[in-house]
Amino acid sequence: MQRKHSKLIRSIVFILTSLIFSAGFVCFLQSPGFAQSADEPYELKLPPYVLEPIIPENNLLTNGKVNLGKNLYFDKRLSADDTVSCSTCHDPQKGFADGKTVAVGIKGQKGARNSPTTLNAVFFDFQFWDGRALTLEEQAKQPITNPMEMGMPSHDALVEKISTISEYNSLFKTVFKTDKITIDHIVQAIASFERTLITLNTPFDRFIAGESSALSDSAKRGWELFQGKARCLTCHEFTESYPFFTDNKFHNIGVAMKDKDFEALARKAAGTDADPSALAHDKASAELGRFLVTREPKDIGAFKTPGIRDIALTAPYLHDGSEKTLESVVEFYNKGGVPNPYLDGGMRPLNLSDEEKKDLVEFMKALTSDDLPEFIKELNP
Ligand code: HEC
Ligand code: HEC
Structure with a gap:
């Protein structure tokens, strides 16, 4: 009884804060620093139940820094021939990704991996598909000098x-x-801007806050499947205080293991002292994933569990962009991934019916922030 009661109060608080939050949400990305002073701290407006992300002590958020970082993020002059900015591959109009199979940098050069979204990147323990950077500052240094980017x-x-x-x-x-x-x-400013790219206002969030009608029946069934029969939650973890659908770990789900001699490739890579960032740009060795960083055989072909918020906006999917739709991603999981010696133990055939597959996709579509267009308009890139 006591528990039920406090749960009810919590739900009410949650709904109220959600309402206040959605009203204030569009302000998140508003360009700060005009009326206010540049030194003023920039407050991340998070719902109270979400854990504050870690902001490095030596790079606290200020209005001026966020504004400067925004300018840099959208500025093509950061590339050698003034044709590519961070936003070329992490474009607000494309869910802060690029809609391409693999990234395309200066002179039309194709990279080895799919561009992930920069939304909510502040909440992840590792940056890049193989986690080779631990902070957004460290991350931002790499694309600048990557010859392909x-x-x-x-x-x-x-x-x-x-x-x-x-x-x-x-x-x-x-x-x-x-x-x-x-x-x-330069990278401190860019990282500060990225730390403000937070989206937590989706039909699913409203459903969790207690608004049952926020999700369709199909999406509700999809959420049940996600937690149960389809086993998605084991890696795409979700809690109210960390609602980002990742365990911040690396798994081999068999994405790119077809027709390749990974053991031979791994032996070759292990024998070089090449820097992981260089190997990550090479088409063949890029597929080794986390192994490039740890050099441990168990990490061969393992990649970071990506958060799946706003996932409907960022097709194609997976580290190599090999699945074009959410339907085909679900099909991939339904088969149990691609068998290989390093396949994660959590991967197995799911025997989902056609309706169940549809329900899972409906659930993932409900993770799209519906005020993102306004969010972007305010950003005024
Ligand atoms: C040519 C396209 C391209 C450009 C330009 C580019 N990126 Fe990326 N970005 C990528 C790709 C591809 C990855 C994943 C690479 C990997 O994992 O090896 C990535 C990864 C990231 C990540 C990690 C996200 C995650 O969830 O792991 C962040 C953050 C990011 N980029 C920010 C930036 C910033 C800031 C800039 C500008 C300084 C930038 N990117 C420029 C393509 C690009
Ligand atoms: C064993 C851990 C694990 C399980 C179980 C799992 N995932 Fe994943 N998921 C991952 C990893 C790791 C990736 C990235 C793999 C890669 O690109 O090589 C991923 C990628 C994805 C992507 C693509 C994200 C993007 O930005 O491209 C989607 C969508 C997704 N998973 C949904 C699901 C669904 C739905 C289920 C349940 C049917 C599920 N996952 C089960 C670990 C897992």
Whole structure:
């Protein structure tokens, strides 16, 4: 009785905060720093039941930094030939991904992996499909000098280029109180902007908050399947305080194991001391996944469990973009993935009926933030 009662109060608080939250939501991405001072702390407006993400002590969020980072994120001058920005591959209009099978960088060069969304990246323990970066700052340094992506010859070359742009000189001076721009300033600002890209207002969130009619019957059945028969929740973990559908771990679900001698490839990769970021851009070795970072055989072909919020917006799917639709992803799981010596023990055939497959897809579609268009309009990229 006592428990029921407190559950009811919690639900009411949840609904109220959700309402306040949805009203305030569009403000999340509003360009700060105009009326307010650049030094003012930038407050992430999270619902009270969601755990605060970790913000590095040496890069606390300020309005000025977020605004500067936004400018940098959308600026093609960060690439060698002024044709590619972060937003080319993490485009707000495409769920902050790019809609392509694999990323396409300067001079039309195709990379080895699919571009993940930058939405909610602040909440993940690891960045990249193989987790080779632990912070958004560290992550942002890599695409800048990746010859297949933004192609700058070095971080120093970028610093030099940015330093010749007078608007940036004054912005960096206001935000970092220095005349000397560094690569760390640049990535700190970009990471700060990314930390504000949070979407937590979906039909599913309203359903969890107690609004039963927020989900269709099919999506409700899909949520049951996701937790039960379809076993999705074992890796795409969900709790009210960490509602991001990932266990922050790496699993081999067999995505790219077809027709490849992975043992031979792994032996070859293990024998080199090449840096994981270089191996991750090479088409063959990129498929080794987490192994590139740990060099442990159990991590061969293992990739990060991605969060699946706003998943309907970011087709195609999986680290190699090999599944074009959510229906085909479900079909992939229904078969139990692709058998291989390193397949995760949690993968097995699911025997889902056609209706059950549809229900799972309906559930995943209900993870789309319906105010994202407004969110983007406010962002005014
Ligand atoms: C040419 C396309 C391209 C460009 C340009 C690009 N990215 Fe990415 N981004 C990718 C791809 C592909 C991955 C995954 C690569 C991997 O796992 O090896 C990725 C991964 C990420 C991730 C990790 C997300 C996750 O869930 O693991 C973040 C964050 C990110 N990029 C931010 C940025 C920022 C910031 C910039 C600009 C400085 C940028 N990207 C430029 C294609 C691009
Ligand atoms: C054993 C852990 C595990 C289980 C169980 C699991 N997933 Fe995944 N999921 C992953 C991993 C790891 C990836 C990325 C794999 C890759 O690209 O190689 C992924 C990728 C996905 C993607 C693509 C995300 C993107 O951004 O491209 C979707 C959608 C998805 N899973 C849905 C599901 C559904 C639905 C179920 C249940 C039927 C499920 N998953 C069960 C670990 C798991």
